[in-house]
Every structure is written in structure tokens, then in C-alpha cells.
Amino acid sequence: MDYPKTSRVALVRDYDKGVELDELPVPPLVEGAVLVRVEAATGCGTDVHIASGGLRHSPTCKLPLVLGHEAVGRIVALGADRVTDVVGKPLREGDLIAWASPWCGNCYWCAVAHQPTLCVNANLYGFGPADQFPSLTGGFAEYVYVHPRSAVVHVPEGLSPALASSATCAFRTVVHAFETVGQLRPTDTLVIQGSGAVGLYATAYATIMGIPQIIVIGAPSSRLALAEKWGASTTLDVEHSTPEERRQIVLDATDGRGADIVSECSGAVPAFAEGLSLARRGGKMLVIGAADPRPSSVSATNFNMRQISVTGSISADISHFWRAFQLLTTYADRFDFDALLGNTYGLGSVSDALVSLEAGEMKPVIVPHTA
Numbered sequence: 001m002d003y004p005k006t007s008r009v010a011l012v013r014d015y016d017k018g019v020e021l022d023e024l025p026v027p028p029l030v031e032g033a034v035l036v037r038v039e040a041a042t043g044c045g046t047d048v049h050i051a052s053g054g055l056r057h058s059p060t061c062k063l064p065l066v067l068g069h070e071a072v073g074r075i076v077a078l079g080a081d082r083v084t085d086v087v088g089k090p091l092r093e094g095d096l097i098a099w100a101s102p103w104c105g106n107c108y109w110c111a112v113a114h115q116p117t118l119c120v121n122a123n124l125y126g127f128g129p130a131d132q133f134p135s136l137t138g139g140f141a142e143y144v145y146v147h148p149r150s151a152v153v154h155v156p157e158g159l160s161p162a163l164a165s166s167a168t169c170a171f172r173t174v175v176h177a178f179e180t181v182g183q184l185r186p187t188d189t190l191v192i193q194g195s196g197a198v199g200l201y202a203t204a205y206a207t208i209m210g211i212p213q214i215i216v217i218g219a220p221s222s223r224l225a226l227a228e229k230w231g232a233s234t235t236l237d238v239e240h241s242t243p244e245e246r247r248q249i250v251l252d253a254t255d256g257r258g259a260d261i262v263s264e265c266s267g268a269v270p271a272f273a274e275g276l277s278l279a280r281r282g283g284k285m286l287v288i289g290a291a292d293p294r295p296s297s298v299s300a301t302n303f304n305m306r307q308i309s310v311t312g313s314i315s316a317d318i319s320h321f322w323r324a325f326q327l328l329t330t331y332a333d334r335f336d337f338d339a340l341l342g343n344t345y346g347l348g349s350v351s352d353a354l355v356s357l358e359a360g361e362m363k364p365v366i367v368p369h370t371a
């Protein structure tokens, strides 16, 4: 495959103008870098926030930016010394791969705390800036320039590019979060707040891990039906119940104690306070979905008198990508994971994809190399 000179991209230059189709030069390949041709990308709720300027005050968002942080692509060219993926499999032109953020490896969070997802020196894929090397860092583009510091892993044979893409933010984030919260017990009751892709992936993960009682709070009913298919023992429609009713149902299901773990996967501001009210004394609150910086009012006595511990988790490293891919292939017969995918869009229709995502469509699939 010839090394391309330019790449069409879905670019955000100005939050007032939204997403525009543009073209950027492809930087020359440096040692360790990989140029990939995007095979499929998928939309995440965060893309809607990024494109609309909801994260304009976040230091991670840097205009101009090529949008899209869930994607997989086929190798066009490999920089010198990029020989294998993280499990030792040789990398070859045409291979389908995924890539993690380019953690620096040298800051306090990378090197001392061993919490690389908090690295202060990484420019995250899909967050810009497109005016600095390597510029082609968003998945809603013909090509992505994988940074020399980014770990990469093969997408397993048989896994569709669109489904693999959906694991490169939503599922790997769930895998990382549940690893962070610690041991799950086969006697636990888990409440999952949210029935979007993150909540549904969390439901599948909990089922795989043998959690017998999974209560999913969300909407609409079609997603709750999917949650039940994937192992939820009870589903509660957030649009047709009150927090008091939901709390009572959780208490009734747990002999009056409350849930051992509550996992916030919704991003809704009131979910955190409600989640604490659903956790048992001594239980755990796992925050995955929160993206809205507005405060949530809760009593600090939840954390001493009721001894609830709160764990937060952001993003994931390449081990979680690999585990997410393994789960998608190992449990393909148990879960119809494709149900998480919505309609397919070309690169010129990214705005339409984001509108439909916001309107409640499942994950839109962006296929950049279609008309």
C-alpha cells in the first residue's frame, strides 16, 4: 500500500461550527510509529461533549482536533523497530490493530504511581491537537498516526472491526474499572446505573464474572430488555420510577441491606447521590460514567458512618483492550454484542451520527472509506 500524502478527517476547529470535513497532511513515519487505515470507528457519548464544546475547559481537549477515540485500523506502514504487538505477535502490513493512548512513561503517574491513565503528558486520541505532531490522532478519519509511545494489540480473527472498535473505549473502560474496584464475589449484588453501551458492557462483564444478582437502572425499555438478555435479574426504568421506588426495590432484593457494589455508568449528575443511597453499609461505589463537571450534593457521613468506599476509573491501558477483545470473542455465543451497534455513516456524516447518538441511537459506526 502506498504511503498516503493526506487524510480526510472530521475536524473540530471551532466549537460554534461543530464538526467539519477537512483534509490534513499525513506526517512522515518516524521510528516506532504506525500508520493505520481506519477500518471502522464508533461514536461514544464523550464525542458529543467534545464536539459541542462541553469539555472546552478541560485541559485534555485541544483545538483543532480530529474527533473519534474509538477505532481500529489496518496497518499501512510500520516505523523502524515496531515489530510485534504487546502479546508478541508479529505486526505486518494489513493487520487489524487497536492502540492505547501514548502514555509518557516518565511522569509521576506513569512511573511512580503506576496509574498511566492519569499521565500528564499524553495527548489522547480524539482530543487533539491536530496542529501538532502527529496531528492525525482522531478515529473519524481515513488514517490514524499511531504514536511511537502507543502500545498496540491485534484485533482477534473473526471479530468485526465495528465491534472491536466499540471495545476501544466503552468495553476496555469497563474492564479497567472493575479491575480497579477489586474482587467481585459470587454472592454480590451489583446495581448498574445506566443502560448505554458502558452499562450494558458492565452487565455482560458482571454476568461473565458470575455475579448472581444484577440490577440495571436505565432507559429506554429496549435497552433494559437487552440488559435482561445479558443477565440482569431486575431492570428498573429510570423514566417511569422514582428514586424512592428504586431504593425500595434494591432494599427488598437484598434483605434490607442495599447493594454490595453500585456502578455509575450513566453520566447523569443525580446518579452519584442516588447510587450512594442504593449501596449497603460498607459497600462500594464505582464511578465510570460521570462526565458532567457539575457538582453532586451528598453527605460525607456516607463515607464514615456508612463506610462506603468510592472508586473512580478513567480510560484503560493496553491490557484492558486485550482483555476486552478476549471477552468479545470468548463469549460471542452468549451475548449478541452487535446489538450495541447503530447505523453506519461515512466520514461526511459524522455530525448526523452524533445527533443520532444524542437522540438515543446505539453506537453509530463510522466507516471512513465509504462514499
Ligand SMILES: [Zn+2]
Pocket: 044, 045, 046, 047, 069, 169, 170
Ligand atoms: Zn469514549
Ligand SMILES: [Zn+2]
Pocket: 103, 104, 105, 106, 107, 108, 109, 110, 111, 118, 119, 120, 121, 122
Ligand atoms: Zn506520563
